Amino acid sequence: MKNKIGLTVVLLLIIVFSVISFRWIKHRMEYAITDAVFVESEKLANLSFKRVSGKIIKMHKDEGDDVKKGDILAEIDPSDYKVQLERIVSEIKSLYYRKKALEEKLKRIDDQLNKKLEISKLSLKQVEEGIKGLSLRLKQIDLRIGQLKRDINRFRNLVKKDLAPARKLEKMETELKILKVERESVVSKLEQMKISRDITEKKVKQAESDILKVRELKKEISSIEEKMNALKKQKEDIQNLIKETKLLAPFDGKIAKKYKTEGEVVSPGIPVYALVSDKDIYINVLLEETKLKGIRKGSKAYIKIDAYPDEVYEGVVEEINPASAAKFALVPRDVTAGEFTKVAQRIPVKIRIVKGDKTLLRVGMSGEVEIKKER
Structure with a gap:
């Protein structure tokens, strides 16, 4: 009797494992999955005084502050x-x-x-x-x-x-x-x-x-x-x-970085603030070339951000870059001599978020994405 029960348990475990394995394999075949996921923004700018220089007499914003287009961020002495x-x-x-x-x-x-x-x-x-x-x-x-x-x-x-x-x-x-x-x-x-x-x-x-x-x-x-x-x-x-001499915000957003403090002397073009728009956030995916098959513009995607493991964001593929990320490296690989190690290249894929609380997201956050493959 005990042998029969043990055999039944083993058989059930095999069936459960098989079902789980089948579903896992099926899921991997239906979705392109990667953890090379980063939160980006269409509008991310280092703000500086364009033509004026001098001592900063007032800094109006701190990191994380919300700003509206036209808000005064910093002032240089205009004397x-x-x-x-x-x-x-x-x-x-x-x-x-x-x-x-x-x-x-x-x-x-x-x-x-x-x-x-x-x-x-x-x-x-x-x-x-x-x-x-x-x-x-x-x-x-x-x-x-x-x-x-x-x-x-x-x-x-x-x-x-x-x-x-x-x-x-x-x-x-x-x-x-x-x-x-x-x-x-x-x-x-x-x-x-x-x-x-x-x-x-x-x-x-x-x-x-x-x-x-x-x-x-x-x-x-x-x-x-x-x-x-x-x-x-x-x-x-x-x-x-x-x-x-008054540095104005060019668009709505949040202060991502404060480079200078009051009393410092700045020259034209030297960054004072970094401003990011939280309304233009998107997901940048570096997808391995081996997983690109079946991915099209409009493909559905499901994103999880490491900071919020219980939140699932839905999105659609908006753009697939025509060149690999390696082509935009500061020092591209030289393969003319034929001496290189073959590695899977990553293709940048832009995903527009259509569902989920985007106010939680911050530029630079990472996570995981599953993109539905088209037949």
């Missing part, structure tokens, strides 16, 4: 940048008042100069035409006087010989006197005209010189405007730098 801003604002004001004064001066003289130059040129033209007319008249008078003198000398000889009337000689002498008087008048007017021409020429030159000064004024105003525009750009840049 040096504010001094630069005040200097630039002062320069802009000085140039503005200088420009205003030049514009007022320009307004006073610019409207009249062109008219003044036109009037002076017209007057000069009239004077030159008058000089030309008087010179022509003087030439005609001189020709007539020369002719009369010759005629008078000839008529005197004829009158002495009673060959010509004395009245005609007197008439010619009278005309000569009138022409001499007229010549003196023309010469006098001509001298006055020349003096007037010299004065008018000076006026023209003065007007032209004033117009050149106006052009110089306009150039100076234009130069001041260019300087003001350049300073305004510098002002805007300094204002942006002052804003950048």
